[in-house]
Amino acid sequence: MVLFVLFISTMAYVFGEAGSGYGWIYGIIALVFSVFGSFGSYFYSDKAVLALSNAKLTDKNRDYDFYTAAENMRIASGLPMPKLYVIEDQALNAFATGRDPEHGVVVATRGLLQRLDRSDIEGVVAHEMSHIKNFDTRLMMIVAILVGSVALLAHFFMRSMFWGSGNRDKGKGGGIMIVLAIVFAVLAPIIATLIQLAISRRREYLADASAANMTRNPEGLASALEKISVDHAVLQTATSATAHLFISNPFRSKEARSWFTNFFNTHPPIEERIKILRGM
Template sequence: MIGLYYGDANGYLVLGLLISSFSSVFSYFFSDKLVLFSVRAVPADKDTHFNFYTAGENMAIAAGIPMPKLYVVQDASPNAFATGRDPQHAIVCATSGLLGMMDRAELEGVIAHELSHVKNYDMLVMTVVSVLVGTISLVADWILRSMWWGRGSRDNDNRENRNPLMFVLLLVALIVAPLTATLIQLAISRKREYLADADGALLTRRPMGLASALAKIAGYPVGMKNATTATAHLFISNPFKKNKKGDWFVNLFSTHPPVEERIRVLKEM
């Protein structure tokens, strides 16, 4: 908009793309620290959280990656997430509610799921997808604004010669493109959750452990206190307790597939 006002839309489009790319790269390298701060996570104490430590060690060995750093969030709602741009910088964080509620098989299932995200470089995948979605949105916005705010006699002459139907179709396509790109991004996120479930089950050789853990997490009636919409996609299950299997429209815009469906797939393994 600023670029169009000053007559240099192309320059500001490039600036927008650079800012979008920089923010994604910054998030890729430093989001772990930001997320831990936002949920008020603290390093896990080995003596206090002995099962957490030993389960983390066992799953790291099974996955063939270094032992992750372990953190705990003081929250009664059971949940967990992993972050880290690669296996050498992996962090697994669990709530106190999850650590107190899970048995050994369930805890290992949760940790295996989270380490699978790291081993599969899901953070890199979603960063690349985010950049592509942001680029599509910026380009579509730039074209729309250029069409709407275009100035000069040449633009006026061109408008008179345009096919109205083609103009409307182009307008609809430009409006729909960013939404479609976002839906694709969310669909990829849901597929990565299924993949992490499957890989986690392979690591433990006990898919029912993760299935039971997911059932307990989904069955807890209260959401997390410190979770935000910006960090919700990281957790093993929606920390706001919103999506249900029947709410198809909500699930369409969710980063996670329905827990009931994930449990069904695990039971069939």
């Protein structure tokens, strides 16, 4: 996380040097905004995600299997009981959010709760509670904010170059600094996004393993993933900003399949996840 913040500050420094020669001022401003953005994400991003997803709080009376599955996993994991939310959508999916176990939230779609077996639901809930236990929810919220900051910086710099703002002739690095800044603006958002996606894929594997250990029944999660994989409904409330949170890519119909384009997927191949679970 510290390296990500320093990377953003370095980007801002290079852009500032190329544009006006005051790179250190831009770097300090970017550092301050990155730190405050990370703190803002830490405290408020879970609320924003729930609002974006149109998720509604539920309870034991309304969703008995969901609630009791979470209760069982709470006992098995030693975690506090998470708040439970439901998205009224027939797509099969779920996600977790919250900055720490004391503020954990597990969200499931209505379709998942209605169409999966009890053991499948327990597997899904265990997977999501594993994300909370492993602090993946905190990590991915902060990483998403930092990746967004990289993209915004690059966008603002390219716009300033296009419109000719700033006094580039006085930049201390001259033409070399401008070229370096353009390279940063083009490549940095791509590299930052690839890092975010790689982190997301690795944490999915870890959550699968943790869920199997929690339930002592890897077949439950494997069965759930198998059913999710053949459901091609697109979750209407999902966005590109929240896709990495879900147990499976909510845009599965658009999921890339080649070895190269897999680098740009938010999730590892679901078939590989099922194979690993059934090999446990």
